[in-house]
Amino acid sequence: MTDLFEASGVHPPDAPLADRLRPRSLEEVVGQDHLLGEGGPIRRMIEAGRLGSMILWGPPGTGKTTIARLLAQAAGYQFQQISAVFSGVADLKKAFETARGRRAAGQSTLLFVDEIHRFNRAQQDGFLPFVEEGIVTLVGATTENPSFELNGALLSRSQVFVLKRLDDEALGQLLTRAEAQEEKDLPLTPEARHALLALADGDGRYLLTMSEVLFGLAGGEPLDVQALAGTLQKRAPAYDKSREEHYNLISALHKSVRGSDPDAALYWLARMLNGGEDPLYLARRIVRMAVEDIGEADPLSILVANAAKDTYDFLGSPEGELALAQAVVHLATAPKSVGVYEAYKAASKAARETGSLMPPAHIRNAPTKLMKDLGYGKGYQYDPDTPEAFRAPTTSPTRWSAGSSTSPRARGMRRRSGSGWSAGRPCGRG
Structure with missing residues (x-):
């Protein structure tokens, strides 16, 4: 499916609502004022009249494709789009050669790569010479963390801009535009309208898709929250166990x-x-x-x-x-203590640094006469036989033990009440 905010011209009346509401200028893009508003980094690029390569990182339905199209439009660049899902080496070569021809004719190219993280490392490296030579201005879109999925060399030649999930205010603006487009109000109670925004989970495209279903309902009483839940399928939360x-x-x-x-x-x-x-x-x-x-x-x-x-x-x-x-x-x-954690780290560090350091002679094993003659076990006292039934610790490279008053970050144990929650009564906060 094409992006909600992809710039477009006139759409046929039977086009999906998301298509008909695509912004035609950067001012119409909602929810990304930190990038596109006054003083925003992308806004400054446009005002300077020169675009740099960039990676747009954000969840679905936040305007990545649209921003790329509108950037090309605002800066006078030729827009060219490929998808890492459907494109291979041959497609990349063709895109670069086309851009090279445009450059020779004095025309700049904005190459938009959707799902750029799906290209492997070698394919990503293939962009580098064309970006460095200025043959293309690369704008990549990804829903994955670029620091994990993209080559360091490619990241060093691009700026990473983070697109935010659309908040209720931005989603509300989309609903207002949708109602103006359809020339009627959504058949929802105020509570159900708020629930609809929650169901969208920050995705503007998904919000308009659900709205189109609601606009198509036959006339009647506005839906309450329960009726809305029965009409629309709840969206699964965005969660990827490997990402x-x-x-x-x-x-x-x-x-x-x-x-x-x-x-x-x-x-x-x-x-x-x-x-x-x-x-x-x-x-x-x-x-x-x-x-x-x-x-x-x-x-x-x-x-x-x-x-x-x-x-x-x-x-x-x-x-x-x-x-x-x-x-x-x-x-x-529960009360918290990192005494054992810190003591074990210190002991491990000391063990690595001291190598094959022998224990003191008095606590060495002495199963033979020769070993006893060499002083193994000499002077050892059996703790239960001492008046206190406990002797001072034997010499240790760490010089301190778990929970001792001298161990760093472990001076005593701490107990915090947090929110005041305790078993048997409700949480202190909602």
Whole structure:
């Protein structure tokens, strides 16, 4: 499907609503004022009359293709588009040769590459000489993080601009334009109208597609939220278990637990489960939190985390997910200590630096007479036989132990109440 905001001319009356509402100038693009508004970096390029190569990174339905077309229009460049999904080496060569011919005739070319992250590394390298020579001004569009998916050499020759998901204000502007185009109001109550914006999840194209369905309904009473849900299929949340969104959400979950905020931790857990994340992956991460962030401050936490994993194994979904939620709340409200974590890091560092350093003679094993004659085990005291039943620690390269008052970041144990949430009563925040 072509992009919602792709610049276009007149469309036939039976064209999809999204086609008929495509912006015809950059001023009509909604939701990207940080790039296109007064003082925005792309606006400054246009005012200077010279475009640089760029990567437009953002979710679907936010205007990547449209901005590229309108940029070419505003700067007087010839617009040429290819898709990394359908194009190969032959298509790229043809595009470059065409652009070279235009350049010889004094015409600049804006080469728009949709889904540019789908080109492999070698294909991406093929752009470099043509960008460097100025044969094309490259504008790539991607929904994936460019730092993971694009060559460093290509990124160094381009500016990366991040397009934002459309907020309610921007989506509301689209609905207003749609109603003006159709010359009638959407058959929705105010509450249902707000719910429609939520269903769009920041995607303007999807919002207009749903609106077109609603405009086609026969006359009658405006739909409330429940009737709207029965009319439209709820969109699955944007989540890819192998992409950046996965790492962003698991980071948010872990840091919420670490920050003793059970409300936030439950929310991010639910987001990942609703997006289709493997619950056992989450269970493994919860066990890690218990070891890494709580440790000796609450040794029970590791048992709770492992029990949650075993419970999910036994019950499966959806009941087993409640065990994961219970573990997350326990960990978020538990006192925190990184004493063992820091002590082990220090011990590992010392072990690497000291190599084959021998233990002190008095704590070496002495199973033979020769070894005893060499002083192995000499002076060792059996701790239970001492008056205190405990002796001072033997000499250690680390000089401190987990939880000691001298260990960095582990001076005592901290307990934070977070939002004030406690088991048995509702969360303190909505």
